[in-house]
Structure formats: structure tokens, C-alpha cells
Amino acid sequence: MKKYDVIVIGGGAGGLTVASGARSLGAKVALIEKEKHLGGDCLHVGCVPSKSFIQAAKEIHSAKEKATKLGLEVSGEVSLKKINERVRSSIDVIQHHDSDERFINMGIDLYKGLGVFTSDHTVKINDDEIYGKRIVIATGSRAFIPSIKGLKEVGYLTNETIFNQEKLPKDLLVIGSGAIGLELSQAMARFGANVTVVERSKTMLSKEDQSIRNVAGKLLEKELTFLLDSDVIHVEKRNGKKIVSVKKNDTLTKLEVDEILVAVGRTPNSDNLSLTNAGVTKNEKGYITTNAKLQTNVSHIYAIGDVNGKFAFTHVAGEEGKTVVQNAVLGIPKKMNYEQIPWIIYTDPEIFHIGLTEQEIKEKGITYSSYEVPLTDVDRFVADHQSDGIIKILTNSKGKIIGAHAIGKGAGDWMQTVIYAIKHGKKIGDLSQMIYPYPNHAAAIQRTADIYWRDKLFNGLLPKVTKKYIKWFR
Numbered sequence: 145m146k147k148y149d150v151i152v153i154g155g156g157a158g159g160l161t162v163a164s165g166a167r168s169l170g171a172k173v174a175l176i177e178k179e180k181h182l183g184g185d186c187l188h189v190g191c192v193p194s195k196s197f198i199q200a201a202k203e204i205h206s207a208k209e210k211a212t213k214l215g216l217e218v219s220g221e222v223s224l225k226k227i228n229e230r231v232r233s234s235i236d237v238i239q240h241h242d243s244d245e246r247f248i249n250m251g252i253d254l255y256k257g258l259g260v261f262t263s264d265h266t267v268k269i270n271d272d273e274i275y276g277k278r279i280v281i282a283t284g285s286r287a288f289i290p291s292i293k294g295l296k297e298v299g300y301l302t303n304e305t306i307f308n309q310e311k312l313p314k315d316l317l318v319i320g321s322g323a324i325g326l327e328l329s330q331a332m333a334r335f336g337a338n339v340t341v342v343e344r345s346k347t348m349l350s351k352e353d354q355s356i357r358n359v360a361g362k363l364l365e366k367e368l369t370f371l372l373d374s375d376v377i378h379v380e381k382r383n384g385k386k387i388v389s390v391k392k393n394d395t396l397t398k399l400e401v402d403e404i405l406v407a408v409g410r411t412p413n414s415d416n417l418s419l420t421n422a423g424v425t426k427n428e429k430g431y432i433t434t435n436a437k438l439q440t441n442v443s444h445i446y447a448i449g450d451v452n453g454k455f456a457f458t459h460v461a462g463e464e465g466k467t468v469v470q471n472a473v474l475g476i477p478k479k480m481n482y483e484q485i486p487w488i489i490y491t492d493p494e495i496f497h498i499g500l501t502e503q504e505i506k507e508k509g510i511t512y513s514s515y516e517v518p519l520t521d522v523d524r525f526v527a528d529h530q531s532d533g534i535i536k537i538l539t540n541s542k543g544k545i546i547g548a549h550a551i552g553k554g555a556g557d558w559m560q561t562v563i564y565a566i567k568h569g570k571k572i573g574d575l576s577q578m579i580y581p582y583p584n585h586a587a588a589i590q591r592t593a594d595i596y597w598r599d600k601l602f603n604g605l606l607p608k609v610t611k612k613y614i615k616w617f618r
């Protein structure tokens with residue numbers, strides 16, 4: 145039996161980080177992937193195709209808007225086949241970076257097939273059985289399919305199938321208004337589909353700050369129809385159409401659609417590993433729980449990425465991967481810090497999130513200040529004629545940033561400075577103590593931080609002292 149320092153099960157965002165990191169430190173590494181290509185969900189059915197899809201939708205939307213403003217009526221059907229060919233070409237380029245050769249050339253032994261535990265130190269792949277001193281589970285997740293009567297029989301799309309479609313549905317029903325639901329709904333609407341989103345909660349984007357939700361709601365309602373606080377209870381097929389019964393309180397509405405997209409959250413890929421052979425336990429939803437060092441209940445087996453159920457983002461899987469390399473290969477204890485995980489929802493405009501929302505701060509009873517600026521107050525957004533949005537920074541009583549949120553054109557990029565500030569324990573005042581080249585979008589941050597200084601200058605002790613000083617100086 146071949147022996148390894150580290151066996152990694154799953155060649156996606158998390159697994160590839162561990163495999164390359166461990167190998168670069170000189171460890172003997174085996175990497176197991178069940179699919180034909182490395183890269184996982186993010187590359188094949190997640191981040192990359194969805195962002196390529198969204199960009200195509202943005203271009204179509206902007207072309208139509210510009211043409212209409214100039215008096216040119218644009219009509220005609222978008223070819224989903226062509227769009228998905230473009231999506232495919234983005235994946236193909238990035239696939240080179242995650243190619244088998246690249247990892248084999250690093251000196252990693254790559255096994256293609258389903259990895260299944262035979263004991264807490266051994267894994268079987270087809271006819272091979274290998275031994276690992278440490279084993280890292282990085283098997284990701286898949287779309288959760290709710291048990292709605294008739295759904296399975298009539299068929300539905302998920303993130304795994306939408307990027308293979310060739311025909312745009314005229315009427316599309318999307319179940320779930322989270323990140324996947326909203327990003328893909330808006331894109332499909334921009335391609336020309338009539339999109340209705342059914343959301344079980346009373347609000348969409350329930351993880352976002354209320355101020356962001358308000359702005360997002362108003363903007364997205366221009367393009368999508370929302371049925372909030374509603375449940376799809378039954379689906380059937382009639383005359384080639386899908387008839388969907390939606391229940392809100394005691395009212396039942398029937399919708400006739402061509403296609404259904406399911407985006408109600410994820411379920412972990414922990415059921416294909418024979419975990420009991422290794423003694424690894426999971427929670428009631430199937431997620432493999434870990435401690436802050438990413439160890440499962442079996443201390444030499446780690447679980448990272450979507451499969452541990454903490455934060456389902458590529459950058460989190462990557463960060464957890466680096467943490468595991470330090471713990472499992474170098475033996476230098478390192479804990480993951482989940483307090484300041486940023487994320488971006490790539491709707492148009494984008495939504496940026498880091499730290500606590502105002503509601504969470506209130507619930508925790510923290511004394512706080514909130515600084516909010518509409519993007520109409522920031523010159524560049526006005527000049528671009530794209531000033532829909534706001535930025536909001538929340539601080540504790542000492543000015544330390546404990547949450548930052550934005551919705552606006554490119555917010556995911558220009559809010560990066562705030563991530564840096566938080567990481568280095570900077571206060572809101574520090575954000576205006578640097579030069580913002582005029583007129584960049586990041587000046588929105590400076591504008592917000594300026595409110596802090598204005599409050600201090602006009603309302604604090606400082607103006608009284610400076611008044612006296614100026615009198616004396618004269």
C-alpha cells in the first residue's frame with residue numbers, strides 16, 4: 145500500500161490549495177478527484193460560469209439601454225447557446241491553471257475516481273488503496289433539492305445544468321432568493337426571460353444589512369417579480385408547461401412557467417465517503433463539523449470548504465486550506481478566524497458584506513455608530529450615471545470598524561480597502577487619512593469616513609479647544 149503524508153479528497157478550491165501547499169513544503173501528497181477535471185464547483189458550475197453568465201447579461205442589458213436612450217428600438221431573442229459557449233470558453237482558459245499536468249508536475253500523485261474511507265488512515269479509489277498520515281476532506285456541496293410534490297417528475301434546473309442550456313425559457317420560476325437565486329435570476333431576466341422568484345422568508349437577502357436590503361429590493365423589483373413569504377407546494381406538467389402552485393398564508397396562486405431553477409441552499413458531499421469506516425461524525429444536515437483548527441472528531445482527519453458547513457465561498461475554502469497546511473504539515477497550530485469573512489453578491493449593482501449588520505450589532509447589545517452615504521454624493525458615480533447604491537460603515541464606541549456594507553457599481557472591488565483596514569485593526573478615521581485619486585469610486589469610503597471626522601470636529605471637545613487656540617495664535 146502506498147503511503148502519504150497527506151491525502152486530499154476533492155480537487156476543488158479547498159483541496160487544490162492543500163495539495164499544492166503541502167507539496168511545496170515537501171510533503172508526499174495524494175490528491176483524489178472523482179470528476180474528469182480538477183477545479184470543483186467554483187470552476188465548473190459555480191463562480192466562474194455564473195460570473196461569465198452575469199457579464200454577458202450586463203452587456204446585453206447595457207447595449208439595450210444605451211440603444212433605447214438613443215432612439216433605437218432593440219428586439220430579438222438572445223441565444224442562450226451562444227452565451228453558454230462563451231461561458232464554456234472562460235472555464236477552458238482557467239482550466240489550464242487547474243490542469244492535471246500542473247499538479248502532477250508538482251510531484252503530487254493524482255488519483256481519478258471516488259475516494260472512499262476504508263479506515264481512519266486508508267482510502268480506496270477504484271482498485272487502489274492508499275494510506276495517509278493525515279487526510280483532508282474537501283468534497284464540497286451540491287444543490288439542495290426541497291421535497292416539493294411533483295418537482296422531480298416535471299424536472300428542474302440547478303447550477304449544474306443551467307450553464308448547458310441552449311434555449312432561453314420564456315417564463316422562469318426561481319425557487320430561493322439567496323446569492324445563486326438572485327445572481328442567476330437577474331441574468332436570465334436580462335437575457336429576456338420573465339422571471340418570478342419565490343422566497344420562503346419574509347425578506348430577500350436575509351443575511352444582508354437592512355439598508356442594503358432596502359436598496360437592493362427596490363432595484364431588483366424593476367427586473368424581477370418577487371413572491372416573498374411564499375412556498376412552492378406542488379408542480380405538475382400540462383400541455384408542455386410547468387404549473388406551479390405557490391402558497392402564501394392561506395392563498396394559493398398557480399403560475400404557468402417553462403422552466404424552474406432550484407436555488408434554496410446547499411447540501412454537503414459527505415454521503416459518498418463511507419465516513420463511518422473512519423469514525424468521522426457529521427451533524428444532522430450532513431456537514432462534517434470541525435474545530436477552529438479544521439480537525440474533525442478524528443484529529444488527523446480535517447474537513448474544509450463547503451463540506452464543513454461554515455461559509456460556502458471559494459475564498460473561505462482557500463483560507464481553510466492554508467490553515468490546514470500549517471496545522472497538518474508544519475504542525476504549527478493555527479485557528480481559522482471566521483469573524484471578518486467578506487463576501488460579494490454579484491448582482492448588478494454588486495453587494496459587498498463584511499462583519500456585522502446593524503441588526504446583529506443591536507442584538508448583541510453593542511454601543512455603535514453608523515455612517516452611511518448614498519452614492520449620489522460621490523462624484524464619480526454621478527459622472528458615470530450609475531449612482532444607485534449606498535455605503536454603510538458601522539463602528540463600536542471607539543471607532544473600530546465592526547461591519548461594512550455597500551451596494552453599488554463595482555462595490556466588490558472598491559470596498560477591498562475596508563477589508564485591509566479591518567484586518568489591521570484600523571479605525572474608521574484612518575480611512576480618510578490617505579489620498580484617494582480623484583475621482584475614483586473608492587472615494588465613497590473617504591466620504592463615509594469624513595462624516596466621522598465632521599461629527600468629531602463640530603460636536604466634540606476639539607472645536608472648543610481649537611477656538612481658544614486660534615484666538616491665542618492671532
Ligand SMILES: Cc1cc2nc3c(=O)[nH]c(=O)nc-3n(C[C@H](O)[C@H](O)[C@H](O)COP(=O)(O)OP(=O)(O)OC[C@H]3O[C@@H](n4cnc5c(N)ncnc54)[C@H](O)[C@@H]3O)c2cc1C
Binds near residue numbers: 182459
Ligand atoms: C452558482 C454558484 C456560484 C458561486 N459563486 C461564488 C462566488 O462568486 N464567489 C465565491 O467565493 N463562491 C461562490 N460559490 C461557492 C463556491 O463555488 C464554493 O464555496 C467552493 O467551490 C467550495 O470549494 P470546495 O473545495 O469546498 O468544493 P468544490 O470546489 O466543489 O470541490 C469539491 C470537489 O470534490 C470532488 N469530490 C466530491 N466527493 C468526492 C469523493 N468522494 N472523491 C473524490 N472527489 C470527490 C468534487 O467532484 C469536486 O471537484 C458559488 C457556488 C455556486 C453553486
Ligand SMILES: NC(=O)c1ccc[n+]([C@@H]2O[C@H](COP(=O)([O-])OP(=O)(O)OC[C@H]3O[C@@H](n4cnc5c(N)ncnc54)[C@H](O)[C@@H]3O)[C@@H](O)[C@H]2O)c1
Binds near residue numbers: 320342343488
Ligand atoms: N457571489 C458569491 O459569493 C456566491 C454566489 C452564489 C453562491 N454562493 C454560495 O453558495 C451558497 C448557496 O447559495 P444559495 O443561493 O443556494 O443559498 P442561500 O442560502 O444563499 O439562499 C437560499 C435562499 O432560499 C430560501 N429558501 C430555502 N428553502 C426554500 C424553499 N423551499 N422555498 C423558497 N425559498 C427557500 C432561503 O430562505 C434563502 O433565502 C451561498 O450561501 C454562498 O455561500 C456565493
